[in-house]
Amino acid sequence: MESTMNTKGMLADFVEDLPKVELHLHIEGTLEPELLIALAQRNGVDIPYKTIEAARAAYQFEDLQSFLNVYYLGASVLREERDFYELTLAYMSRCKAQQIRHTELFFDPQTHLANGVALAAVMGGINAALRDAERDWHISSALILCFERDRDPEPSVAHACALGGIAGIGLDSAELGNPPEKFQEVFKVAKSMGLHRVAHAGEEGPPAYIWRALDVLDVERIDHGVRCLEDPALVRRLVDDRIALTVCPFSNVALKVFSRLSEHNLGRLLKAGLLATINSDDPAYFGGYLSENIIGTLSSLDLTAKDALLLERNAVEAAFCTDQRKQSLLRDLDQYDASHRNLL
Ligand code: ADE
Ligand code: ZN
Numbered sequence: 001m002e003s004t005m006n007t008k009g010m011l012a013d014f015v016e017d018l019p020k021v022e023l024h025l026h027i028e029g030t031l032e033p034e035l036l037i038a039l040a041q042r043n044g045v046d047i048p049y050k051t052i053e054a055a056r057a058a059y060q061f062e063d064l065q066s067f068l069n070v071y072y073l074g075a076s077v078l079r080e081e082r083d084f085y086e087l088t089l090a091y092m093s094r095c096k097a098q099q100i101r102h103t104e105l106f107f108d109p110q111t112h113l114a115n116g117v118a119l120a121a122v123m124g125g126i127n128a129a130l131r132d133a134e135r136d137w138h139i140s141s142a143l144i145l146c147f148e149r150d151r152d153p154e155p156s157v158a159h160a161c162a163l164g165g166i167a168g169i170g171l172d173s174a175e176l177g178n179p180p181e182k183f184q185e186v187f188k189v190a191k192s193m194g195l196h197r198v199a200h201a202g203e204e205g206p207p208a209y210i211w212r213a214l215d216v217l218d219v220e221r222i223d224h225g226v227r228c229l230e231d232p233a234l235v236r237r238l239v240d241d242r243i244a245l246t247v248c249p250f251s252n253v254a255l256k257v258f259s260r261l262s263e264h265n266l267g268r269l270l271k272a273g274l275l276a277t278i279n280s281d282d283p284a285y286f287g288g289y290l291s292e293n294i295i296g297t298l299s300s301l302d303l304t305a306k307d308a309l310l311l312e313r314n315a316v317e318a319a320f321c322t323d324q325r326k327q328s329l330l331r332d333l334d335q336y337d338a339s340h341r342n343l344l
Contacts, residue, residue, distance in 0.1 A: 012295045014305045019332040021315035022103040022279050022290050024223050024246035027126060028075040029282025030091040039077040047073060059285050064204050064255050065174055075111050084125025092133035098291045101329055102319055104142040106170055109157050119160050127165050142167035142320045149178040153186045161190060167320050168196025175205040180212045187217040196320045198223055207231035221246060221318055226265055239273045244318030248281035249297040250288050261300035277315040305344055309337055
């Protein structure tokens with residue numbers, strides 16, 4: 001049976017139907033070229049691509065910064081509350097199709113503010129779509145407001161945290177040269193408000209940035225974190241404290257953190273006992289949503305269906321939802337596990 005399960009088609013079927021949780025997803029990174037072009041026209045925003053094909057052709061990246069330039073340009077077509085609603089509902093319908101039962105989404109308010117869009121429109125549109133997806137498809141979610149680390153922590157954004165409608169704060173954008181310290185105060189205030197805290201660290205930046213995200217920002221999860229393996233003491237800390245890593249394999253290859261999927265260190269992260277999870281980051285730009293990331297990574301690294309179950313149980317453990325919701329998600333996974341025992 002083992003050899004049958006390891007054939008690519010069987011593994012893909014197993015992963016497609018597996019109940020899943022996503023913890024690292026930028027909603028602006030789900031903007032598919034079709035919607036990008038349509039919104040640019042509808043909102044009269046001038047972008048360098050006039051066709052879907054031209055947009056897709058521009059999605060070739062050298063590193064994180066070259067991607068961010070394209071990503072922020074894409075985000076500039078989002079202007080009205082309904083744009084954010086349509087974008088978010090499109091992603092949530094992907095979740096429905098991919099058996100994603102719980103998802104945690106980042107958004108970048110400073111980018112939208114700089115484009116003259118009110119935060120109420122951004123959050124109103126996103127949260128309305130999340131509510132509709134919960135009501136119609138029973139997909140639970142949490143919204144995480146990201147500070148862009150290459151900008152100053154804007155007070156109006158910090159105040160937005162107090163308005164409600166978000167579960168936590170994060171830190172994203174250009175990592176190199178922008179260590180976590182600048183955000184110590186906003187993360188401290190967020191903690192005092194009972195908000196969750198995460199930060200991108202150790203994607204392109206060194207292990208020292210992961211240490212400082214933990215020690216200075218007091219984060220509960222590390223986004224990416226793949227460079228932790230360069231520092232054995234850091235690995236011990238992450239393992240001992242069960243700090244999850246929200247790893248994004250397709251993103252890491254597209255941004256040249258690893259030269260190819262078969263070189264990715266996800267297998268080594270799991271072997272080290274780290275609470276690793278798989279996520280899609282910016283799926284419209286990196287060639288696949290969550291199922292494609294899991295299937296591609298497992299098959300490139302000779303990992304198995306059992307590893308897929310472990311990754312999903314890790315994601316449930318690290319999710320920012322109630323214990324009751326976690327129990328329900330774990331029950332779904334146990335059931336799926338039991339009904340596929342003959343294949344595992
Ligand atoms: N914003 C969107 N995707 C990102 C990534 N992979 N790293 C940092 N900031 C981001
Ligand atoms: Zn990210």
